[in-house]
Amino acid sequence: MKRAQDFIVEIPVLKPSDRMTKARQILRDDRFREIYVVDAKKGLLGCIDITDGLRVTATKSDVTVEGFVRDAPAASPADTVELVAGMMRQYHTDSAAVVNGKRQVTGGVLLADIFPVIISKNELHGPVSKYMTMKVISAQPSDNIQKVYTLIMDSGFAAFPVVEKKKLAGVISRRDLISHTRARSAIAQRSNARVGDLMTRDVVVVSSGEPVSTAAELLVMHDVSLLPVVDRDQLVGVINRHDVLAALA
Template identity: 65%
Template structure:
């Protein structure tokens, strides 16, 4: 039986006194959506995520991570991968910390590594319509990036389909706002930079009547974390990897 130990990887960690700009530098890496915070003995204190990295937009800042730290998802090395997936789903994170009995952090597990294995080992039930989130907040291509930043903070959503004349033309996520200095500077300086300037234009979609299993296969094949759901041209929902995990037998 595969356990958490089999998926353990070394991941960057921070101290409470580290500046938020250091966290942001780590979070710009495509692999990481969370960074874990430890004490001097490498005992787990909590984590911060991409949304926290967006709260401070200045290129240089003395703000530390301490004020942003949240309770972290954690598992033990001997836990089953199903338990690991359940923990990620509960915290809605894309990783978990792996700790020993004293909370000493041994490393982490990334959902991107676990997801292909977990869906191959378990039956997935239902259709996309039965699992998708229908409370979708869409962005307009002319929206300024400051509006999207505010939406992320207020709504808790991490990505927004972009709609123009009732057609899906792209998607914009936290990653798009944090990945380059140019974009971060545009937000900090309230420059007129719009969603259309930075959004991802090639979007993989699915229809509501497709099986969840097929949706999971699309997520793995295209290495994406979410799929807008279209009924004809109409956007009716969005399905992400956590929704898939909820469909496990």
């Protein structure tokens, strides 16, 4: 049985007084989607995520992390990976802090690291259609980047399918917006940069009638967090790692 201690990685942490521009730099350059916030004794206070990093658009800003901290999952080293994944689902995160008996952060566990282990050791039941999200918010290639930015801020979703003439054209994500200089400039200056210029065009898809285990395998094989669900060239939904984990119950 695999436990959190088998997957602990060193994670960046911030203090409440640190600036959001520092958080944004970490989120832009590293694989992490959350950063954990600690007190002077490394006690866990909470976390911030990529969406929070996008909220501060100025290149220079005195806005601090403190105003963005939210509750975060905290695992003990002995917790099973299934239990840790359940915490991530509960808190809608892609990681969990690992803490000692004093709730001091000693590291973290990433969903991307434990997901392959969980799906290989547990049987997944049902078709993709049972677990996918059908009410999909989508963008168009011609949409202004500012529109996608607003969608992310309002919905909290991490990525959106891009649809053109009712067919899937690509995917655009929070990571695209925070990583690309052009996107950040477009958001800050409200310029007319378009979704089609930044979206990922080579997208892996799954159909609604396929087993959810197939979706899980594709998520692992291509190291992506979300799959558009396409039937007869039409986008009918999306499925992500958290959705797949629901099939374990």
